């Protein structure tokens with residue numbers, strides 16, 4: 098298991114990458130990812146699957162999906178039940194950060210891929226749904242930083258914010274969100290309690306799970322509890 102510092106480093110280095118080389122993912126990297134996928138699935142009650150060598154989900158003869166090129170591997174985020182989108186975000190991002198550490202690049206995709214084509218490669222249990230996918234592979238570039246909202250725009254806290262809260266927010270502001278909307282807010286309630294709020298926006302419940310993971314890594318899980 099990696100240290101918190103390694104995860105912070107992965108947060109700082111991660112950017113969405115949409116153009117990939119045709120290098121297949123190394124099998125020893127897949128072997129490292131598999132147990133992490135399993136533990137995310139157990140903890141989150143999900144059925145996340147790593148689909149390898151399916152180039153048709155992001156490309157077809159007729160359609161070019163957004164700015165993507167060379168995508169042939171992706172995580173399919175599948176599950177069911179309450180708070181599915183938030184759990185998908187939290188555990189999907191856990192895998193994104195792990196990929197970053199293992200030298201892979203990623204990009205969340207809720208819209209610009211063919212859901213229909215992906216279905217041939219995914220196993221579903223009863224009532225389970227595909228929430229979205231995450232493209233993964235060796236990027237042609239490492240991507241670029243995104244425009245970041247201010248601390249004041251995404252928080253509510255009475256008085257001076259403690260350092261751990263600021264660090265949590267800073268890590269959350271580096272997180273991927275759908276169309277970089279950053280439609281979330283962290284409220285400091287009481288001395289060591291935090292409420293995370295998803296504001297109105299596309300897929301903002303998936304974003305909520307993602308930014309909660311980043312906040313925990315930035316703030317240190319022992320410093321606060323979610324309310």
Ligand SMILES: Cc1cc2nc3c(=O)[nH]c(=O)nc-3n(C[C@H](O)[C@H](O)[C@H](O)COP(=O)(O)O)c2cc1C
Nearest residue numbers: 112113205206207208209243273274275276277303
């Ligand atoms: C839930 C979610 C869905 C996304 N869907 C897409 C998508 O369909 N197509 C795409 O090109 N990027 C998609 N993205 C990537 C965002 O555009 C990207 O994370 C955001 O612009 C911030 O940039 P960064 O990830 O490089 O920091 C999605 C991100 C999230 C979190």
